[in-house]
Structure formats: structure tokens, C-alpha cells
Amino acid sequence: MREQESIRSIKGIGExxxxxxxxxxxxxxxxxxxYYPREYDEYTEPIGVSQVTVGKKCAVIGRIVGKVxxxxxxxxxxxxxxxxxxxxxxxxxxxxxxxxxxxxxxxGVYVFRGxxxxxxxxxxxxxxxxxxxxxxxxxxxxxxxxxxxTKGLTNKFxxxxxxxxxxxxxIIQDYLPEEYRNNYKLAEYNYAISQIHFPKDRKDLxxxxxxxxxDEFLLFILAIRMMKEKTQxxxxxxxxxxxxxxxxxxxxLPFPLTNAQKRVWNEIEKDMTGHTLMSRLVQGxxxxxxxxxxFLAMLLAAFNGYQAALMVPTxxxxxxxxxxxxxxxxxxxxxxxxxxxxxxxxxxxxxxRYAQIASGDVKLIIGTxxxxxxxxxxxxxxxxxxDEQHRFGVHQREDLSKKGTKPHVLVMSATPIPRTLxxxxxxxxxxxxxxxxxxxxxxxxxxVVDNSYRPKAYHFIQKQVxxxxxxxxxxxxxxxxxxxxxxxxxxxxxxxxxxxPPNIVVAYLHGRMKAVEKNKIMEDFAENKIxxxxxxxxxxxxxxxxxxxxxxxxxxxxxxxxxLHQLRGRVGRGDAQSYCIFVQGGKDVQTKExxxxxxxxxxxxxxxxxDLRLRGxxxxxxxxxxxxxxxxxxxxxxxxxxLKEAGEVAGTILSLDMDLSLPQHARLKDRLLSYSKExxxxxxx
Ligand code: ADP
Ligand code: MG
Numbered sequence: 001m002r003e004q005e006s007i008r009s010i011k012g013i014g015e016x017x018x019x020x021x022x023x024x025x026x027x028x029x030x031x032x033x034x035y036y037p038r039e040y041d042e043y044t045e046p047i048g049v050s051q052v053t054v055g056k057k058c059a060v061i062g063r064i065v066g067k068v069x070x071x072x073x074x075x076x077x078x079x080x081x082x083x084x085x086x087x088x089x090x091x092x093x094x095x096x097x098x099x100x101x102x103x104x105x106x107x108g109v110y111v112f113r114g115x116x117x118x119x120x121x122x123x124x125x126x127x128x129x130x131x132x133x134x135x136x137x138x139x140x141x142x143x144x145x146x147x148x149x150t151k152g153l154t155n156k157f158x159x160x161x162x163x164x165x166x167x168x169x170x171i172i173q174d175y176l177p178e179e180y181r182n183n184y185k186l187a188e189y190n191y192a193i194s195q196i197h198f199p200k201d202r203k204d205l206x207x208x209x210x211x212x213x214x215d216e217f218l219l220f221i222l223a224i225r226m227m228k229e230k231t232q233x234x235x236x237x238x239x240x241x242x243x244x245x246x247x248x249x250x251x252x253l254p255f256p257l258t259n260a261q262k263r264v265w266n267e268i269e270k271d272m273t274g275h276t277l278m279s280r281l282v283q284g285x286x287x288x289x290x291x292x293x294x295f296l297a298m299l300l301a302a303f304n305g306y307q308a309a310l311m312v313p314t315x316x317x318x319x320x321x322x323x324x325x326x327x328x329x330x331x332x333x334x335x336x337x338x339x340x341x342x343x344x345x346x347x348x349x350x351x352x353r354y355a356q357i358a359s360g361d362v363k364l365i366i367g368t369x370x371x372x373x374x375x376x377x378x379x380x381x382x383x384x385x386x387d388e389q390h391r392f393g394v395h396q397r398e399d400l401s402k403k404g405t406k407p408h409v410l411v412m413s414a415t416p417i418p419r420t421l422x423x424x425x426x427x428x429x430x431x432x433x434x435x436x437x438x439x440x441x442x443x444x445x446x447x448v449v450d451n452s453y454r455p456k457a458y459h460f461i462q463k464q465v466x467x468x469x470x471x472x473x474x475x476x477x478x479x480x481x482x483x484x485x486x487x488x489x490x491x492x493x494x495x496x497x498x499x500x501p502p503n504i505v506v507a508y509l510h511g512r513m514k515a516v517e518k519n520k521i522m523e524d525f526a527e528n529k530i531x532x533x534x535x536x537x538x539x540x541x542x543x544x545x546x547x548x549x550x551x552x553x554x555x556x557x558x559x560x561x562x563x564l565h566q567l568r569g570r571v572g573r574g575d576a577q578s579y580c581i582f583v584q585g586g587k588d589v590q591t592k593e594x595x596x597x598x599x600x601x602x603x604x605x606x607x608x609x610x611d612l613r614l615r616g617x618x619x620x621x622x623x624x625x626x627x628x629x630x631x632x633x634x635x636x637x638x639x640x641x642x643l644k645e646a647g648e649v650a651g652t653i654l655s656l657d658m659d660l661s662l663p664q665h666a667r668l669k670d671r672l673l674s675y676s677k678e679x680x681x682x683x684x685x
Contacts, residue, residue: 001168003030004674010161016152023150023512030172030674032165033193035158036212036633037145038484040199046111046136049085054123055586059113060090061133068104079104083112090116091124104130111136141201149481150512162197175667176215180649187211196633210642213634217646219675220631225427225654226672234277237405238382242273243303246296249332253292260436261289267432268297268410272383278408281426283417284434285604286569287441290412291544293434294385295325297410302336302363306382309365311372315342315515316522317387317543322366341367341376344515350375385410414566416604421636424647444572446580446599448556450587457552457581458499464579465504465531469549472570473534476558478510486585487554493534500532509535537563539570546574556582557591561611562637564595565604590614612637 006028007013007021018027026032046061062083069080079094081104092112094100104110114128131139147158174181174189181188187195187207195208246269250257257265264282271278284290298308312318322340329336339353339362356362360379365371384407411429422431449457461471473496477488493508500506507530509521518538524530526545533539533548537559551571556564564582572578582595597610615638636643653665660669 001029001165003028003033003172005029007032010164012164013161017157020150020152024148024153029165032161033172034632035147036196038148038481039146040143040205041146041483042143042202043113043136043139043141045140049083049090050088052088052090052116052123052125054116054118057113057115059111059136060125061109061111061136062090063109064104064106067106068101070098070101089123091122092128093124093126095127100130109133143199143202143205145197146483147481148477148484151479155481155483166194166197173667175671176218177664177668180652184214184645184649186214189215209633213639213642214646216631216634217639217643218650219672221425221427221646221650222653222660222668222672223675224425225650226659234406236272236275236277236408238272238301238304238306238408240272240300240304240306240382242269243300245303245332245334246300249296249299249328252332255438255440257292258289258434258436258438260284260434261293264432264434265293265296267430268293269300271430272297272300272408277406278383278410279429280409280432281411281413281422281429282432282434283413283415283422285416285437286414286566287573288414288434288437290387290414290434291321291324294387294410294412295328297383297385298325298364299334299336301383301408304382305363306380307357307360307363307365307378308383308385309367309371309378309381310385310387312366312368312387314538315344315368315519318342318367319519319523320526320544321387325364325366336364337362338364338366341365341370342515343368343370344519345370381405381407383408383410385412387412414569414604415636416562416608417636418605418640421640421643424643425636441572442575442577443602444568444578444580446568446582448582448584448592448595448599450584453581453583457583458496460579460581461532461550461552462500462504464550465500468547469576470525470528470530470545470547471532471550471552472539472548473532474539474551474553474567475534475536476555478512478536486558489534489536492554496532496534504532505530506532506534509533509538511536511538537567539567543570544573545570547576549574549576549578550581551579552581552583554583555585556595557584557586557588560608560635560637561594561597562604562608564598565602565607568598608637 001009007026008018010029010032013021021027021032024035026035041057044059046059049060049062052058052060060083062085064081065084066082071078071080076095077098079097079100081092083090083092111131111133112125112128113131114125116123116125118124145159145162147155149155149158172189172193176186176189180186187210189211192208192211195204196212199205199208264284268278268280271280282290282293294310298310301308310321312321318340319342322338325338329338337356339356341353345353353362354375354377357365358377358379370376411426417425419431464471473492475487475489475492477484477486479488479490481488489508489510493506496506507521507524509518513521521530521533522543525533528547548571551568553559553564553567559567568580571580580598582598584591584595594611594614597607597614601607601610634642653660653668656662657665660666660672
């Protein structure tokens with residue numbers, strides 16, 4: 001079995017399963033191996049009956065007292081047994097497993113593992129797994145993987161299939177030369193993969209994790225540095241001069257630019273009219289007003305007779321930017337045309353738009369990665385901007401740059417990365433920081449609550465909608481997934497529909513929907529045809545609906561704080577007071593303390609570093625790390641040290657072998673190519 005092979009080559013995977021797996025972004029054996037668990041279930045030290053806590057999953061050791069009972073309710077056969085320790089009693093219950101009557105011995109000692117609930121004042125463990133004492137010892141401290149699923153797939157299937165693939169030893173020959181592995185104390189790749197799925201214990205998981213994080217950074221850095229021929233010091237062959245029109249547009253804006261916006265705009269203008277090509281990263285917190293700066297740069301190119309392209313990660317965002325640009329052109333009666341290129345264009349639309357672009361008739365081009373399809377030919381492209389770039393492999397930008405003479409490059413990002421790390425990740429990009437939010441914005445009011453607050457929250461949502469506003473509700477999952485206790489978009493939408501009056505339209509949005517469906521929902525939301533939008537973090541990327549004033553995040557503890565901060569940037573964009581309700585699953589005090597940082601601070605950098613301080617390195621269990629920059633497993637904050645090491649290794653490799661043509665780098669090169677493809681095809685959350 002090879003990693004490039006289709007998953008159909010795995011025994012037991014047919015057409016139906018193939019389709020289901022495709023929803024998770026898995027099409028090859030390698031994809032399957034790199035589908036990492038969302039969390040782990042640990043086989044913890046068994047406790048005694050008196051130490052059991054209601055509401056928690058645990059392993060309990062005890063002797064069965066009395067008889068093993070069997071009752072039939074007509075619908076179910078229920079097997080019951082009891083464990084006793086001094087004054088504490090724990091009842092065990094199984095549904096529809098009558099055979100247990102013969103397996104479980106009265107007076108026998110076992111380890112039972114399951115969730116403990118309270119029913120009528122009694123502690124009951126429901127459907128526990130059963131282990132012999134010795135059998136459990138073997139499992140002790142190992143971790144059982146829990147995968148994100150889609151309807152029709154079970155965790156058991158994922159585990160079984162993963163085992164099956166891993167049995168083929170060394171599917172992937174390690175592509176990292178041994179000397180680096182030794183120097184940086186990195187685990188071998190196959191070992192790392194096997195430990196990330198089936199860790200012997202936490203220590204081995206950390207080892208595996210470290211290696212995979214390293215790889216993810218290394219590939220990212222190599223991809224950027226290799227594809228980017230140094231634009232710095234490349235002569236600017238475009239004849240671009242400052243124009244009055246951009247100044248007029250700035251003067252006519254309904255708001256004054258912030259000082260940070262003015263400074264960054266000056267930097268960009270200077271770059272584009274200067275002697276060398278621009279290669280600049282603009283970092284600005286959510287809501288700092290990056291879009292208008294991007295537009296000004298595009299217009300500057302267009303007024304000088306050149307084309308400018310703006311690439312964004314989602315169709316929804318592309319459409320939104322397109323409309324805003326159109327409005328701006330109309331408002332100023334500018335003789336410039338803008339066009340939209342996305343995957344859902346019809347064949348006819350595509351033909352027409354390609355022709356307009358090729359002839360130079362259209363100067364402003366906005367779109368998704370449809371912008372870099374083979375068939376798009378630009379007339380005289382002078383500027384490429386990617387907005388919210390953390391959603392793509394940066395090399396896509398490079399593909400776009402290759403479409404003409406090398407253009408100016410501008411990258412916009414809301415991810416608050418410390419400068420030192422940004423330099424490692426992006427190499428020789430110049431960095432502008434927009435460290436100021438527009439004045440006069442009312443700060444968002446935040447609160448951290450537990451589930452019991454929900455009725456109040458729904459009431460508040462209803463009131464806000466009745467006042468004409470709109471609401472986002474964020475859930476960590478798309479749909480129900482066994483073993484993962486977190487709210488999901490599909491079921492939650494139903495719950496909200498029932499909780500809110502029927503005249504309030506509730507709809508949902510997630511990354512597994514088709515692009516046209518997503519567009520429709522987002523358009524309807526922008527036009528207030530939908531008042532409450534239940535969504536995964538797909539919404540995080542740049543969408544601007546100023547009328548939305550409430551964001552409620554379910555299972556907020558499952559997100560990194562920096563990501564929550566970006567999420568809340570979707571509200572507080574208009575004149576009205578906005579609110580953020582972070583709902584914490586459970587009542588853990590430390591979790592609450594961590595989330596409270598969001599209440600105290602509104603500074604992306606500070607939030608990210610506080611989050612790191614509180615969580616401490618190595619605490620990556622259960623929190624979604626991949627939110628920022630679309631890393632699957634790496635976390636730029638938590639893994640900053642590994643990032644630095646990966647930067648060093650990338651530097652060494654490239655200084656020896658700029659295009660990875662040496663034989664010892666052949667496998668690394670292959671991996672890099674498939675990595676770049678994976679990045680492009682990564683499905684939404
Ligand atoms: P982001 O930096 O997150 O991309 P946007 O460009 O989407 O932010 O801007 C967020 C909102 O702020 C938009 O509605 C935009 O019109 C508005 N805005 C931008 N600049 C200013 C400013 N200087 N003063 C007031 N509002 C502004
Ligand atoms: Mg934006």
C-alpha cells in the first residue's frame with residue numbers, strides 16, 4: 001500500500017464509504033493517515049466506588065454485590081448490577097445486552113468504564129465497558145483516539161481502518177534526512193503517525209505530536225521560501241505613479257482613516273511606486289479596516305492602467321468584496337470594471353470573464369482560488385493581494401504571481417503573529433502592522449457563562465432580533481459525532497428553531513456544504529432574510545455584516561482564545577452595541593478563568609500570549625488548534641519553539657539545495673508537492 005493510493009485500495013472501503021470519507025477530505029491512504037484524532041479518551045487509573053463523580057467519565061474498580069439482574073421493558077432488555085464500597089453504591093446498567101447475564105459473575109471483581117449520571121438521587125453508570133482487572137492493566141494510560149465523523153461513519157470504523165493501514169509497516173519512508181532527526185531529537189515519521197493515532201501514553205503522544213508539528217511547519221516554510229523567488233531587489237518594471245483619485249476616494253469615505261490605516265497605505269503606495277517590487281504582509285486585528293486598504297492598492301494599479309487581483313479564501317467573502325468594490329466604483333463614477341471569479345461561475349460566465357481579463361478590459365479582479373486556474377490569462381497584472389491568507393497555502397499566491405511579469409504582492413492577515421515568528425514563517429516579506437481600531441466603535445460586551453444561562457441567552461437573542469439586529473451562533477462541530485461531546489450546527493439549529501418564535505428565521509452554515517448553498521445562506525443573512533445564523537468557524541473569515549450584534553459561542557472551551565477573538569470580530573462592526581456570549585460546556589473553574597481573558601482584553605496579541613501562559617505548552621488535549629492559519633496540528637503560539645527549529649532546518653536545507661534536487665531531498669520534495677495540493681483542497685470545518 002502506498003500513501004498516494006486511493007482509499008478504495010483498502011479492504012472494506014467501497015463506493016459508499018469513499019463518498020463519506022471525501023466529506024472529511026480523505027481520498028488517499030496518506031490523507032487517512034493524516035486525519036488526526038480530534039481528541040483522546042484516556043484509560044485512567046481505576047478509582048473506587050466512593051470516589052466516583054457524577055457527570056464524569058471514569059474507570060471504577062469494584063466487586064459485584066448481589067445478583068446480576070435482567071429486566072425486560074418490552075422495548076429493552078436491561079441488565080443491572082451494583083458495586084458497593086462502605087456507604088457508596090454505584091449501579092451499572094446496560095441496554096439490550098442480555099448476554100452479559102452470563103459473562104458477569106456475582107462477587108466478581110471488574111473494571112467498569114463509562115459516564116456516571118444521577119437518576120433520582122442514585123449514581124448510575126450507563127453502558128459501561130467491562131474489563132478484567134489484568135486486561136485493564138494492559139490498557140492503563142493508553143489513549144483511545146476519537147475522530148471527527150460524518151453521518152454514516154463510526155469511530156470504530158475509523159479505528160479499525162487506521163489499524164489496518166498501520167499494519168503495513170513503513171508505508172511512508174521518512175522524508176526527513178536522519179541527521180536532522182538526530183540533531184533536533186525528532187521521532188521517526190511512521191512512529192510519530194502511529195503514536196498520534198494510538199499513543200501508548202501521553203509521553204509517546206507528545207513525541208509523535210512534536211514530530212508532526214515540526215513537519216507541518218517545515219513544509220509550510222519550505223513551500224513559501226521555495227516558491228518565492230526573492231521579490232525584494234527585483235526591479236519594479238511597472239510604471240506606477242501616485243494619483244489624486246485614491247486621495248479623493250479617501251476623502252469621500254464615510255469615516256476618516258485611522259492613523260494606522262494612513263501609515264500602511266503610505267507604505268504600500270511607496271512600495272508600488274518605488275524602484276523594487278512590493279512584497280508585504282499587512283497584519284491587522286479583526287475590524288482594523290484592511291479591506292479599504294486593499295481596495296486602494298488595487299485602484300492605484302488600475303488608475304495606472306494595470307490589472308490587480310484580490311484572492312480570498314471563500315466565495316462568500318469574494319462576493320462581498322466584489323459588491324463593495326462595485327459600490328465604490330459607482331459612487332465615484334469611475335470608468336473601471338470589476339469582475340468576480342469563483343468556482344460556481346457557469347461555463348458561459350467563465351468564458352466571458354476570462355476574455356475580459358485577457359483583453360485587459362477588466363482591471364479589477366476579485367475571486368477565490370479560481371483566480372489561479374490554468375485558463376485565466378491576465379493582460380498586465382501588476383498587483384496580487386491575498387486577504388485572510390491564513391486559509392491558503394501561500395504557494396497559491398505564487399501560482400498567481402507566475403501569471404505575468406512578477407507582480408507586486410500584498411498579503412493581508414488578521415492572525416496576530418509576533419514579529420519574530422512572522423519572519424520565520426514568511427521569510428523576507430516586509431511587515432506592516434495595523435495596530436489601531438477605528439475610533440467611535442463601541443467595544444463589544446462579553447460574558448462567559450455555563451449551559452444554565454441558555455434560556456436567558458435565547459431570550460436576549462430574541463430581543464435583539466426584535467430590535468432589528470442579527471445573531472451568529474457558533475458550534476464546534478458540523479454534525480453529531482459519537483464520543484465527542486460538543487454542540488453541532490445541525491442539531492443546534494433545530495433546537496434554536498424550537499426555542500425562538502417562528503417568525504425568526506434560523507439557518508445554518510458549515511464548510512461541508514456546497515459553495516452555492518453557502519453563498520445563498522450568506523447572501524440571505526447579509527440581506528437580513530435570515531436573522532440567526534448557526535455556523536462553524538467558517539464564518540471566521542472576514543465576513544462583514546454590520547447589522548449582526550450578537551455572537552454566541554457554544555463549547556467555547558474547545559477553541560483557542562486567539563481564534564475566539566477572531567470569531568468575535570464578526571460583530572461590533574456597526575454603530576449598535578454588540579455582545580459576545582461564550583458558553584462553556586461544564587463548569588471547570590480554570591476553563592472559565594481562561595475564557596475570561598477575552599472579557600478583559602481586546603488585543604489579539606495579548607490574548608494569544610495569555611492563552612499560552614495559562615494552558616502551558618503540551619496541553620493540546622481537546623482544544624482545536626487548527627483554527628489559526630489552517631495548520632492541522634501545529635499551533636504557532638504553543639509550538640513557537642518547534643517553529644524556530646523548523647525555520648533553522650528549512651534554512652539549512654535550502655542553503656545546501658535551493659530546489660531540493662539532491663538525492664537525499666527527493667522524498668522531501670515529493671512530500672512538499674503533495675502537501676501543497678492538500679492545502680489547496682482542504683475542506684472547510
Ligand atoms: P478587517 O480588517 O477585519 O478586514 P474590514 O476591512 O472588514 O476589517 O472593516 C470592518 C468595518 O470597519 C467595515 O464595515 C469598514 O467599512 C469599517 N471601517 C474601516 N475603516 C474604518 C475607519 N477608519 N473608521 C470607521 N470604520 C471603518
Ligand atoms: Mg477582512
